[in-house]
Amino acid sequence: MYRYDEFDHQVVRERVAEFSDQVSRRLSGDLSEEQFRPLRLMNGVYLQLHAYMLRVAVPYGELTSGKMRRLAHIARVYDRGYGHFTTRQNIQFNWPKLSDIPAILKELAEVEMHAIQTSGNCIRNVTTDAFAGVAADEIEDPRPWAEVLRQWSTFHPEFTYLPRKFKIAISGGAQDRAATFFHDIGIRLVRAESGDAGFQIIVGGGMGRTPRVGRVLNGFVAKSEILSYLEAILRVYNLHGRRDNKYKARIKILVDALTLEGFRAEVDAEWQRIRGSVVEVPAEEVERIGAYFADPDWQALADNPPELAAARSRSSAFNGWVSANVMAHRVPGYAAVTVSLKPVGGIPGDATADQMDALADFADRYSLGALRVSKEQNIVLPYVRQDQLHALWQALVAEGLATANKGLISDIIACPGLDYCALANARSIPLAQMISERFSDIARQHDIGEVTLNISGCINACGHHHVGNIGILGVDKRGEESYQLVLGGDATQTAAIGDIAGPGFTAEGVVDAIETVIGVYLAQRQNGEPFIDTYRRIGLTPFKEAINAAR
Amino acid sequence: MSRQIVSANRLTDGLVVFRTAAGTWSERVEDARVYTAEDAEIEVAAASREATVVVGAYAVDLEEQGSAPSRLRERIRATGPTIAYGPAAVITPRRAAGA
Ligand code: SF4
Numbered sequence: 001m002y003r004y005d006e007f008d009h010q011v012v013r014e015r016v017a018e019f020s021d022q023v024s025r026r027l028s029g030d031l032s033e034e035q036f037r038p039l040r041l042m043n044g045v046y047l048q049l050h051a052y053m054l055r056v057a058v059p060y061g062e063l064t065s066g067k068m069r070r071l072a073h074i075a076r077v078y079d080r081g082y083g084h085f086t087t088r089q090n091i092q093f094n095w096p097k098l099s100d101i102p103a104i105l106k107e108l109a110e111v112e113m114h115a116i117q118t119s120g121n122c123i124r125n126v127t128t129d130a131f132a133g134v135a136a137d138e139i140e141d142p143r144p145w146a147e148v149l150r151q152w153s154t155f156h157p158e159f160t161y162l163p164r165k166f167k168i169a170i171s172g173g174a175q176d177r178a179a180t181f182f183h184d185i186g187i188r189l190v191r192a193e194s195g196d197a198g199f200q201i202i203v204g205g206g207m208g209r210t211p212r213v214g215r216v217l218n219g220f221v222a223k224s225e226i227l228s229y230l231e232a233i234l235r236v237y238n239l240h241g242r243r244d245n246k247y248k249a250r251i252k253i254l255v256d257a258l259t260l261e262g263f264r265a266e267v268d269a270e271w272q273r274i275r276g277s278v279v280e281v282p283a284e285e286v287e288r289i290g291a292y293f294a295d296p297d298w299q300a301l302a303d304n305p306p307e308l309a310a311a312r313s314r315s316s317a318f319n320g321w322v323s324a325n326v327m328a329h330r331v332p333g334y335a336a337v338t339v340s341l342k343p344v345g346g347i348p349g350d351a352t353a354d355q356m357d358a359l360a361d362f363a364d365r366y367s368l369g370a371l372r373v374s375k376e377q378n379i380v381l382p383y384v385r386q387d388q389l390h391a392l393w394q395a396l397v398a399e400g401l402a403t404a405n406k407g408l409i410s411d412i413i414a415c416p417g418l419d420y421c422a423l424a425n426a427r428s429i430p431l432a433q434m435i436s437e438r439f440s441d442i443a444r445q446h447d448i449g450e451v452t453l454n455i456s457g458c459i460n461a462c463g464h465h466h467v468g469n470i471g472i473l474g475v476d477k478r479g480e481e482s483y484q485l486v487l488g489g490d491a492t493q494t495a496a497i498g499d500i501a502g503p504g505f506t507a508e509g510v511v512d513a514i515e516t517v518i519g520v521y522l523a524q525r526q527n528g529e530p531f532i533d534t535y536r537r538i539g540l541t542p543f544k545e546a547i548n549a550a551r
Numbered sequence: 552m553s554r555q556i557v558s559a560n561r562l563t564d565g566l567v568v569f570r571t572a573a574g575t576w577s578e579r580v581e582d583a584r585v586y587t588a589e590d591a592e593i594e595v596a597a598a599s600r601e602a603t604v605v606v607g608a609y610a611v612d613l614e615e616q617g618s619a620p621s622r623l624r625e626r627i628r629a630t631g632p633t634i635a636y637g638p639a640a641v642i643t644p645r646r647a648a649g650a
Pocket of ligand 1: 425
């Protein structure tokens with residue numbers, strides 16, 4: 001993975017010193033809350049419903065065992081013994097004291113971590129596929145480019161005060177596992193007929209109160225020109241984006257207003273001015289960064305070793321876990337493993353300090369010390385030998401981390417909701433717990449098969465409910481919680497925003513409605529098609545009718 | 552006649568606190584002094600001058616009867632997350648696996 005150079009170290013150290021000084025001036029009263037608020041937000045410190053919250057960046061989701069141990073240490077010493085992994089591949093601590101935050105940031109800086117670009121109207125932390133560099137369907141590894149973008153966007157003087165926050169995702173797989181169609185800018189590695197790899201640029205996607213599927217702005221941008229092209233987009237946005245209305249300030253609204261063609265014309269005009277100029281990333285720099293993502297020393301191994309086959313036939317629990325949580329690797333004999341942070345009745349994305357330490361140990365023992373945070377709020381071990389899968393599984397079982405539900409109905413993505421979030425209308429976590437209890441039978445989950453389920457506690461859509469195959473939105477109905485059910489969303493390259501199946505559910509009511517929806521799917525399923533395919537084939541109506549009949 | 556209590560977040564640690572009859576701040580909602588809307592406004596203004604003690608003081612409506620805040624958001628804010636969390640919420644390996 002990328003290692004900081006002296007410049008990076010210095011930038012982070014200076015930022016820690018600067019913010020430490022600002023915190024002490026706030027505590028002494030030299031800074032008012034109005035003066036301090038934007039400063040703390042620039043450093044990832046929010047004030048939530050019950051306490052401060054610190055959001056720590058995990059650039060493109062990559063962690064080492066050493067970093068994970070440091071996160072565990074921070075959770076234990078400065079927080080209440082746990083952390084929460086988010087849909088943007090970051091981690092949040094829910095109970096830090098303001099007076100401890102300088103010390104926390106110092107501890108993070110020692111392991112090349114920080115909270116920069118985790119809040120404010122800047123280009124946020126770039127996200128990518130949690131299986132980057134190991135997925136069998138990958139065109140090219142997107143991580144070097146994610147790092148190029150990180151360096152380009154961090155403290156970019158022109159783009160520090162954008163009209164609104166700005167999110168970029170990059171994906172290298174044929175399958176889009178980074179939701180590129182739902183970011184301000186989505187970037188997909190594609191191959192031209194010439195055989196060259198380059199970038200497809202998608203713009204104006206987003207969720208929130210005005211969900212939009214992003215649209216292809218440019219089908220192929222050469223790698224050497226990526227920064228001038230992005231710079232051109234950002235300039236057009238920075239100039240024309242609406243600063244007068246927070247709800248109309250995202251780039252998706254600008255693209256709507258100018259039309260895609262109009263927006264493209266503006267971008268192209270700006271691009272022609274700066275194309276090939278100093279803003280481009282030099283080839284040597286790409287090579288230097290690429291070297292940090294060089295392959296580990298793979299052993300010459302064969303796929304499906306006999307010990308794996310034997311263990312699978314011996315234990316149906318292990319077999320179920322392998323079929324759900326183990327993904328094909330581009331290198332024979334290896335596997336990419338998802339460690340589910342969604343146990344039955346658990347809190348999606350939460351991990352205790354002890355679990356983080358255990359994960360760090362497992363990474364050292366079984367995954368060359370590497371871990372990833374996925375946008376599904378799980379942890380990925382990317383370099384596991386297939387002949388060690390059984391040993392890893394046994395170790396995970398002992399820690400309660402072997403839930404075999406990746407991509408299944410209880411692999412729920414949920415925002416913190418009203419249990420933590422000051423903006424929430426309704427709770428998300430208890431609902432996620434109820435759903436995973438209702439569908440706790442793992443054999444039944446495997447029978448239902450692939451389906452994504454997302455819960456947001458308000459229209460800001462941090463739980464990505466618009467793009468869940470099944471989505472739930474919490475709303476406020478005269479001071480009480482109410483839930484809306486949405487069906488048919490899709491975060492992948494076959495992107496879709498879900499349709500409203502029904503409003504006004506109680507928490508229990510929405511769980512029953514999901515049960516009904518699954519019943520319709522199972523009755524209508526053909527040839528083992530996944531939920532989303534049945535939905536596309538038969539449409540919303542049969543689901544809606546069944547829900548209403550059962551109400 | 553609406554009855555209110557005054558709440559804020561403590562500056563140093565961010566925790567939710569309530570204005571007491573003694574003019575101090577307590578983490579326990581039970582310690583909160585109940586005001587009329589008019590008096591609560593005065594108290595909020597006073598709290599905003601305690602900038603090194605608390606942040607974001609505001610008045611919270613109470614239910615017509617009893618001493619609980621009327622809105623769910625304020626009830627959760629007053630008593631903490633409604634779910635067990637952290638080490639207290641660890642799921643046993645058997646249950647985690649859905650066995
Ligand atoms: S979706 Fe709403 S409730 Fe959930 S975390 Fe985002 S702002 Fe908070």
